[in-house]
Amino acid sequence: MTVPARFSFNQATAKYWPIPDLVAGCVAAGVPAVGLWREETAAHGLDKTAALVRDAGLAVTSLCRGGFFNTPDWYDENRRAIDEAATLGAPVLVLVSGGLPEGSRDVDAARAHVGEAIGALVPYARDAGVRLAIEPLHPMFCSDRCVVSSLGQALDLAAPYPSETVGVVVDTYHIWWDDQVWAQIDRAGREDRIASFQVADWATPLPEGVLLGRALPGDGCVELRRFRQAVEAAGYQGPIEVEVFNAEVWARPGQEILESTLAGYLAHVD
């Protein structure tokens, strides 16, 4: 199987694959890049992970994730996340904003706070050479995970800040349903905001809690290739990460998940 040069395997797709096996498996398969997660890299050791990935010749396309601006220590925690991205050589830190503060119904206030919090992090991110990428999550996560619910809204939040330091994530799973999405992808390109392009498919029924409903490319109803072509038409030529959270996928051996991911990618994205 020839692996396209822009393909990146997000480690969350094989959540239980130990980092050394993930790195060895990607190298053996000819995969050029990975997306990493803070919890997993911390568990393996940040510097150890950075060295392992670097020595293997793998690029790190993004680190998930900062954000959660509804928690009291968001400022320090996000500076740590920026440092970790820099250490790992990840050019992009994905920001998931967090939902409503406990007991709150004020989504406007929560959204305004996200904008201010990002502004507060811009100097630190710029100095670290890490680009902050605001990720709109599907509206079903608005209350408990991310008050940023559409690409248009993410672009509005990014607008006050320099595009080299603040961009957005285009993740097919979260925004495929939006009838404004094609216009907003065009806009994201014009405003030079596409920091990351992530691919997952949408399938139903959704599981309880809905977090683990993401499907491998081709196992759902999203026009994935159309999205790839749209971000490219908007000027994006960066990595294409596949990122799937799915309990049934996670139960399989890491190598097999990687192979299925690549097969789905070649058939439905590339």
Added chain:
Amino acid sequence: MTVPARFSFNQATAKYWPIPDLVAGCVAAGVPAVGLWREETAAHGLDKTAALVRDAGLAVTSLCRGGFFNTPDWYDENRRAIDEAATLGAPVLVLVSGGLPEGSRDVDAARAHVGEAIGALVPYARDAGVRLAIEPLHPMFCSDRCVVSSLGQALDLAAPYPSETVGVVVDTYHIWWDDQVWAQIDRAGREDRIASFQVADWATPLPEGVLLGRALPGDGCVELRRFRQAVEAAGYQGPIEVEVFNAEVWARPGQEILESTLAGYLAHVD
């Protein structure tokens, strides 16, 4: 408890309350109106339900639901639904568009078809004196239940047709997360499209399949009173239906559900 004159109890909130008990319970509680469902009225008998409700002096504020334009017999089925609404004296037939056709990924085509299908039904609805109300459902239902995912999209679909025959449903549960929602409610008022206002609250975690996640007013995070004030500011003075699908609520006796619904309504909507 004084029941506000615009309150309407949607029967789906107490799904297992037999229709005669529902009617007697509403009358006893001073509830002036109900929203009805096709399956339940058919099971009890359409004419029998119509007579029962009429003799009890209850108004029927809406019938749920037509739509599902992705099924082969949508045209005849929706004409039957319009007839049933007319028989029940319901001024409004709620339309849930249906999701993607089996195996399809073409959401644009599905949406275009919804617009055409509604157009095909307009003469029949007009002659029957029934207003068609396009309901945007939460985007988590886009693939399998309703490709109309935002109020703005519903208004775009309604736009080609006379507002006295085609309107939209403003349902707090489905649209609360949308940062465009206040502007779109204003627009809906200007364009005279608000045919129905339904209230349910948003709570997490969502159950498997997500359909039964709706919460009674006050049990979630939606600014329900703000929505009521917004539709009123947009000129809407019609009924306010509470419509909740929730397995835990359904397990309780009908009379108790009605009382909880009224209490939540008075505290959080009125």
